[in-house]
Amino acid sequence: MKRVVLVTGHYLASKRKAGFHWLADAYWRAGWEVIFFTSAISWLSWLQRNYRMAYPILHEAKTLRWVQPRLGSYVWFTPWHPFKVPFPGGNQLLRPLFVRYGDLPLGEIDSLLPEVDLFIFESQPSLMLFERFRQRCPQARYVYRVSDDLRLLRSSHPVVLEAEARYAPRFDLISVPSMTLLQRFTHLPQAVLQHHGIRKDLFDRTYTNPYTGPWEAHLIFVGVSHFDHDFLEKASLLMPRWAFHIIGPIASLPQRENVIAYGEMPFEETVPFVKYADVGLATRSGSPLTASLTDSLKIIQYTYCRLPIVLPEHLASARPHTFPYRPGDTASIQAALLAAQRFDRSHIVTDDIYSWDELATKIAGD
Incomplete structure (x- = not known):
């Protein structure tokens, strides 16, 4: 049985259904084992009153919860995660801390990484995990499913933009849902326009x-x-x-x-x-x-x-x-x-x- 890990900022049980939810559903219905890895969520999210904190995030933190056979939810809740600091000098001040985000303890999911067939990353701070996952599972297929222009997100700290620039050329596929976003990756031969799908059924x-x-x-x-x-x-x-x-x-x-x-x-x-x-x-x-x-x-x-x-x-x-x-x-x-x-x-x-x-x-x- 194949295993896919979707590395995203979304929460599996959220009412707000994004493309990553539907990809998870598609792989699950196709017989894959699916792990929905929620990241970029921390005590800072709680302070910001992020909508995801309305769900049992703290209770589920770093626990692989099987919501159905072959469908798991893993919330990588960390002490902090990178974000753009809204005051002068703040980004540089916190850089030494934020640059370590990809090295924070993963918890129990770490033992499953060597047996993953497919990793799909979203446009968010968890791109900083790319090298770590690659070392743990070099044989897997790595896909960057671009969801946003990180340069335009108010939350994007420079270390996240640097991670995207550093790792994008190393993905096996860069899957882009719009022509506008594709323009950012035309220099990379593995960048392909792939519009969103829908649940036709x-x-x-x-x-x-x-x-x-x-x-x-x-x-x-x-x-x-x-x-x-x-x-x-x-x-x-x-x-x-x-x-x-x-x-x-x-x-x-x-x-x-x-x-x-x-x-x-x-x-x-x-x-x-x-x-x-x-x-x-x-x-x-x-x-x-x-x-x-x-x-x-x-x-x-x-x-x-x-x-x-x-x-x-x-x-x-x-x-x-x-x-x-x-x-x-x-x-x-x-x-x-x-x-x-x-x-x-x-x-x-x-x-x-x-x-x-x-x-x-x-x-x-x-």
């Missing part, structure tokens, strides 16, 4: 339509960050007979009848809302960090459900079913909404969308 099921009421159209946003509040303020006024459904921990939404907030919910429960919507919203605020979201997991899911997509100009792409607006411009917002609502959804092409199973196979090199 979930989206192909028949569900009860969750939408009710007298609304002429239902628009859906699903996400956790970088929400363009001004767009919703203007759009919900412009289109009073359209319902704007917002799923995620988004605060300070307009208090209007046609703005319906659901808060955060398990991914599986969001699927019917996407499947039965009329328009998908990828309305992200203008931050350098959002540039890589042109090929986000949510855009892939909207596309698979053949939804026209409204998004800001900085996320514009060649997809013919995307309709960009100029942030803050009322006329532009209205034009994008109307064009999306009128678009013939039968023209949306879905043949090039991976399932997570297909992507997992490509990443494994099978």
Whole structure:
């Protein structure tokens, strides 16, 4: 039986499902033994009130917990982890401490490392473990699944950027989900564009339509960050007979009848809302960090459900079913909404969308 270790900042049982959760699920369903290695979590996370601390992190710290046969969760909770210090000179002051992050005790998982077939690393401080894992298990396949541009993350200490630059050329595969992120690695021959996958089986099921009421159209946003509040303020006024459904921990939404907030919910429960919507919203605020979201997991899911997509100009792409607006411009917002609502959804092409199973196979090199 093959064993894969996914080295990530996510927590296995989190409500927030990221690509690493779905890769873990794909390998598990394919018969692999899967270990979900949660890192970049420490007492600093507790001080920062990081959302992951709402889960039993301290209770599970450095204990390999088998949540199902062949599916394990390991929380590498450490005294500290590298982060960008927000005051002058702070990064240099803490450098001697942070540079040792990759040498901290691993705990009981250390004994399992020599028998791993595949390591998949995310874009975060655990890249500093690469050399250590390589020494323990030189025969494994090592993949860097790029999730973010580390240069743009507010939390990236210079030692993490240096680790990425040092180790990226040594990965067997650099798997990149968007063209924007791929530009950073074009000098490396093993860097390949591999868009996010989706659980096609979930989206192909028949569900009860969750939408009710007298609304002429239902628009859906699903996400956790970088929400363009001004767009919703203007759009919900412009289109009073359209319902704007917002799923995620988004605060300070307009208090209007046609703005319906659901808060955060398990991914599986969001699927019917996407499947039965009329328009998908990828309305992200203008931050350098959002540039890589042109090929986000949510855009892939909207596309698979053949939804026209409204998004800001900085996320514009060649997809013919995307309709960009100029942030803050009322006329532009209205034009994008109307064009999306009128678009013939039968023209949306879905043949090039991976399932997570297909992507997992490509990443494994099978």
